Amino acid sequence: MPRTKRFSMEQKKARWGWIFVTPSLVFFAVFSFYPIFNAFYLSFFRKNLLSLKPPAFIGFGNYTYLFTSSLFKESVVNTAIFTFGTFVPLLVLSLILAAFIMSRKRFQKFYQMVLYSPAALSSVVAAMIWLLIFDPRGLANQGLNLVFGTSGVNYHWLSNDTMLRLSTIIVYVWKYVGYFTVIFVAGIGAIPNTLHEAALIDGADRWQDFWHITFPLLKPTTLLVSVMAMIQCLKTFSTQYLFTTAGAPRQPINVLTLNIYYTAIKDHSIGRASAMSVLLFLVMLVFTWLQLRLSRTEEVTYM
Amino acid sequence: MKRLSCLLVLALVMSLSLGAHAAKVIEITYWTHTDDNRTTIENKYIAEFEKMYPDVKVKRVVNEASKMGDLVLTAFSANRGPDLFNLPIEQEYGYIMQNRVSPVDYAAIGYKNADALKADYMKGTFEAVTKGGKIYGLPLELTNWCIYINKKIFRSAGLDPEKDYPRTWEQMADISEKLVIRNGDIIMRRGFDFRYPYYLVSLLPMVEQLGGQLISDDGKKAIVNDQAWLKVLKFMKEWGPHGRNLGSPTYPAPRKIWNKDNNDMAMCLSGFYQQGRLRIDNPAFFDSKEWMVVPFPKFKDAVKDVACSYYGHFLMVNAQSSKDKQEMAWKLAQYMLSHPMEYLEVVNIIIPRKDMLSSKEFKANPYMDVFMGDMDRGHSVFLHENGYQFERFIGDAVQAVMLSNVSEQQALATLRQRIQEVLDEQ
Numbered sequence: 001m002p003r004t005k006r007f008s009m010e011q012k013k014a015r016w017g018w019i020f021v022t023p024s025l026v027f028f029a030v031f032s033f034y035p036i037f038n039a040f041y042l043s044f045f046r047k048n049l050l051s052l053k054p055p056a057f058i059g060f061g062n063y064t065y066l067f068t069s070s071l072f073k074e075s076v077v078n079t080a081i082f083t084f085g086t087f088v089p090l091l092v093l094s095l096i097l098a099a100f101i102m103s104r105k106r107f108q109k110f111y112q113m114v115l116y117s118p119a120a121l122s123s124v125v126a127a128m129i130w131l132l133i134f135d136p137r138g139l140a141n142q143g144l145n146l147v148f149g150t151s152g153v154n155y156h157w158l159s160n161d162t163m164l165r166l167s168t169i170i171v172y173v174w175k176y177v178g179y180f181t182v183i184f185v186a187g188i189g190a191i192p193n194t195l196h197e198a199a200l201i202d203g204a205d206r207w208q209d210f211w212h213i214t215f216p217l218l219k220p221t222t223l224l225v226s227v228m229a230m231i232q233c234l235k236t237f238s239t240q241y242l243f244t245t246a247g248a249p250r251q252p253i254n255v256l257t258l259n260i261y262y263t264a265i266k267d268h269s270i271g272r273a274s275a276m277s278v279l280l281f282l283v284m285l286v287f288t289w290l291q292l293r294l295s296r297t298e299e300v301t302y303m
Numbered sequence: 304m305k306r307l308s309c310l311l312v313l314a315l316v317m318s319l320s321l322g323a324h325a326a327k328v329i330e331i332t333y334w335t336h337t338d339d340n341r342t343t344i345e346n347k348y349i350a351e352f353e354k355m356y357p358d359v360k361v362k363r364v365v366n367e368a369s370k371m372g373d374l375v376l377t378a379f380s381a382n383r384g385p386d387l388f389n390l391p392i393e394q395e396y397g398y399i400m401q402n403r404v405s406p407v408d409y410a411a412i413g414y415k416n417a418d419a420l421k422a423d424y425m426k427g428t429f430e431a432v433t434k435g436g437k438i439y440g441l442p443l444e445l446t447n448w449c450i451y452i453n454k455k456i457f458r459s460a461g462l463d464p465e466k467d468y469p470r471t472w473e474q475m476a477d478i479s480e481k482l483v484i485r486n487g488d489i490i491m492r493r494g495f496d497f498r499y500p501y502y503l504v505s506l507l508p509m510v511e512q513l514g515g516q517l518i519s520d521d522g523k524k525a526i527v528n529d530q531a532w533l534k535v536l537k538f539m540k541e542w543g544p545h546g547r548n549l550g551s552p553t554y555p556a557p558r559k560i561w562n563k564d565n566n567d568m569a570m571c572l573s574g575f576y577q578q579g580r581l582r583i584d585n586p587a588f589f590d591s592k593e594w595m596v597v598p599f600p601k602f603k604d605a606v607k608d609v610a611c612s613y614y615g616h617f618l619m620v621n622a623q624s625s626k627d628k629q630e631m632a633w634k635l636a637q638y639m640l641s642h643p644m645e646y647l648e649v650v651n652i653i654i655p656r657k658d659m660l661s662s663k664e665f666k667a668n669p670y671m672d673v674f675m676g677d678m679d680r681g682h683s684v685f686l687h688e689n690g691y692q693f694e695r696f697i698g699d700a701v702q703a704v705m706l707s708n709v710s711e712q713q714a715l716a717t718l719r720q721r722i723q724e725v726l727d728e729q
Contacts, residue, residue: 049380050401071721136489136554152487158553159544159706245369247499247552249702250695265373266691268397270380 036281043275049268062275072276074251075259078165082255083233085169090229093177095222098184099210112185115178123175123238130171130239131246134158158243161252168253171239176232180225187221188214227291231284237261256280330360331632334375334385336368340579340650348639355638359631379403379621386624387632389443389616392431393503393694396686399432399439404619406437411630412637425655431683432617440617441636444652446574447613447678448505449670450495450600451561454593456482456569468597469495469570472509472538475600479549482569488548495570496550496557497542502697503685504612505572505599510535512605517685517693518726525722529715534602536704536711543705551705564588572599572611575674579651596670598677610680689725696721 043062045055066072101111118126133139134157144155157167191214199209237257244250244258256276264273333349335341342365349361364385366374372394378384384403389395398404407420414420417438421429424442432440450469457464460482469475479494498505507517515531518524526532542549550557557571562584571577582589599610618636620629640646643654644664653674659665666672687693700718703709 048401049376050397050403052402136551137491141489150487152485152489154488154544156544156553156706159551161707245500247554249552249699249706251699251703251707262692262695265376266695267689268376 039274039277039281041274042271043278045271047269047271049264049270051268055271058271062272063279065272066275066279071254071259075254075256078253079234079255079257081165082168082172082236082253083230085165086172086233086236087226087229089169089173090177090180090233091222091226093173094180094184094225095218097177097181098188099214101181101185102188103206108185112178112182115181117178118175119179121175124242126171126175127239127242130167130174131158131242134167158246158248161249164243164248164252168236168239168243172233172236176229180229183225183228184218184221187218191217223291223294227287230287234280234284234287327358328360329358329627329631330362331387331628331635332385333361333363333632333635334371334378334388335363335365336371336389337365338650340583341646341652344642344645344649345639348642349635352635352638356631356634359635361635382623384621384623386621386628387618387636388621389618392440392615392617393684393686393690395440395617395619396431396690397688398619399434400688403622404439405622405624405629406439407441408620408630408633411633412441423656423658425657425660427683428615428655431615431686432619440619441633441640442655443616443618443640444576444646445613445615445655445678446576446653447674447681448498448572448574448599448611449673449677450597451571451573451577452595452597453561453564453569454595455564456492456566459566460569464595468595469600471603472600473603476538476542476547476549479570480547483549485548488544490548490550490554492566493550493554493557493568495572496554496568497539497552498556498558498572499552499701500694500698502701503690503694504614506535506539506697506701507685508599508609508612508681509538509602511609512601512607514606517697518687518722523726525726526715526719532715532718533711536700536714539701540704540708540711545705545708552702553706562588564593575653575668575671576651578669579649582651596673598673598680608680609682610677612681612684613678614684689729692725693722 042055044057044059046058046061047055097111097115101108101115104111121129136154136156136158140157141153141155145151145153156163158164195213195217196209199213204212235257236255240253240255240258241261243253250258257280260273260276260280263269263276335345342363345363349363353359353361372390375384375388375390375394379398390398395404407417409416409420412420417429417433417436420438425445428442428445429438429440432438452464452468454464457467462478462481467478469478475495482492482494483490484492510516510528510531513531513534514528515535516527519527540546543551557568558573558577561568561571561573562577562581564585578589581594588594601608618640620632620636622629624632640654640656643656643659644662646652646654647659647665647668660675685693696718699721700714703714703717704711
């Protein structure tokens with residue numbers, strides 16, 4: 001008899017669970033799953049976005065075209081440069097900042113809030129702010145001229161290929177470093193204090209404590225942050241889009257998402273843009289799978 | 304019970320009759336871009352139109368000009384496009400080619416046929432919107448760009464604006480050199496600078512002046528006359544930071560800062576509409592007579608006298624709208640456009656109707672002779688289904704030589720390869 005009662009309770013819970021989850025599932029189905037499946041489907045067709053004609057099936061035509069297209073190769077290279085160029089400083093800086101915040105006795109919440117605030121800005125606003133800073137007469141040139149004691153040197157933040165790539169990386173790191181710092185802060189906070197105390201009793205200094213206690217136990221968080229950061233970087237769009245519309249050359253920052261936008265919206269070639277989206281999706285899927293797989297092997301439990 | 308049933312039946316009949324009445328109302332959705340002056344007069348015309356046709360309701364939706372193209376495209380691709388809209392002709396061209404817009408309903412707007420409509424407008428007005436003998440749009444504006452000059456800045460550099468204004472591109476570079484003020488490499492004041500994203504409107508005519516073309520007449524070969532292209536690319540390279548450092552796409556858009564008259568920009572390339580914006584942005588400068596407009600320059604050794612291309616915004620009607628909506632949308636378009644003088648005076652845009660172009664009031668506008676003279680020298684902007692793609696590739700080539708210091712030959716080779724790839728695919 002008690003068995004039956006517990007079962008019905010579980011059933012009730014499950015029913016309420018479904019009720020709560022259904023709106024999100026419907027939302028995801030309509031706004032995420034359907035577009036993903038539609039993109040897969042469209043990637044096998046030649047379709048002009050404006051045309052009323054039914055799409056023409058071309059099999060893997062769009063994919064074979066992409067693998068021979070110089071523009072696609074250019075955007076893959078640009079995406080790789082941006083992703084690795086952004087992901088490494090993001091990871092290192094956010095870890096350093098988190099360690100710094102956790103080492104403070106006061107104002108921890110204040111530091112987190114200040115660092116996190118750029119993440120709350122829209123990407124468009126962030127890019128607009130940095131466009132003003134990178135303007136030839138803006139703060140970036142003035143600052144570097146002040147630091148180096150020069151006058152009137154233009155560092156070509158928005159025009160030189162390398163500087164332009166660096167500019168987009170700076171914007172992204174500035175915007176997201178606070179977000180990942182907060183995740184690291186949570187990770188560091190989850191490490192029991194007793195472990196640090198034991199290390200201190202054994203004579204470890206702060207650096208040894210961080211390197212031999214904090215850092216190894218942060219592996220799952222580091223893994224999570226690195227995969228999240230990498231996926232975030234692969235999806236970058238607004239900064240590159242706004243910089244190019246403000247006159248910066250397109251070629252050095254023509255990342256995959258920008259190429260997808262131009263191919264679909266400006267060139268009306270939705271089949272080809274869908275094929276690019278599918279490839280980008282697969283790359284992100286691989287990273288997510290890796291993250292899930294690795295996080296299982298790197299799980300840390302505190303007894 | 305009987306009384307209740309009667310009441311229910313009555314309520315049902317009333318709601319049905321109301322529904323039937325509501326069904327009679329034709330709602331026309333009109334999407335256009337931001338322009339406060341135009342909004343004022345068009346809202347007035349719409350109110351008048353709704354009075355003339357009580358069963359018509361017009362919903363005028365204003366979108367940011369830079370986003371308008373994407374929004375209209377997205378709506379049309381989902382088969383939810385507005386009944387009436389306007390876009391630059393370079394964008395609208397695809398809508399005509401893909402049969403997404405309906406031909407003009409001549410009877411609805413009071414014309415017997417296409418010829419009668421054409422007879423009321425400047426020659427060539429409808430060339431860009433004609434397919435298979437049918438006209439697909441009514442012109443909201445036809446625009447070309449000339450050079451606006453700030454006379455004070457000219458004089459401050461020891462130049463006489465009336466005599467020393469640039470007639471050739473070579474003079475443009477030399478005069479800009481005299482006008483430019485730099486702090487080291489950083490330009491603090493520019494003499495002139497180009498409107499960089501609009502390469503089909505303003506850069507392609509420079510190539511044409513030297514005898515070049517973007518694609519051959521048969522539409523199969525990319526880049527005609529390498530020498531013309533190389534000379535223009537070399538000129539742009541010289542203009543940029545790796546050359547004489549006279550300007551760059553990364554500085555603020557010249558047209559926007561010229562109005563401020565704050566010693567930032569001596570010359571800019573813009574249309575007649577600039578005067579309307581100047582009157583609002585800086586009335587003191589507008590009234591000061593310290594500005595003038597001169598024709599689009601040409602190269603010293605030009606083989607063709609070609610001015611900046613003119614482009615237009617046309618009002619078009621969605622081919623998927625119902626027949627009665629299409630008819631009313633054309634009537635509304637025609638009603639609004641039957642006030643060309645008000646559009647000119649309030650919005651500073653030119654609806655190229657013959658009756659207005661020949662009027663004294665039109666000719667009395669400042670520098671109208673310069674704009675109309677350049678209209679004669681120029682031609683309609685290059686139109687192609689892949690026009691935007693080509694414009695982007697030209698932009699890449701210009702940016703490569705100006706900003707990345709790539710050689711003109713290499714930039715041209717890449718440009719040719721990319722355009723040819725698109726042409727071959729077709």
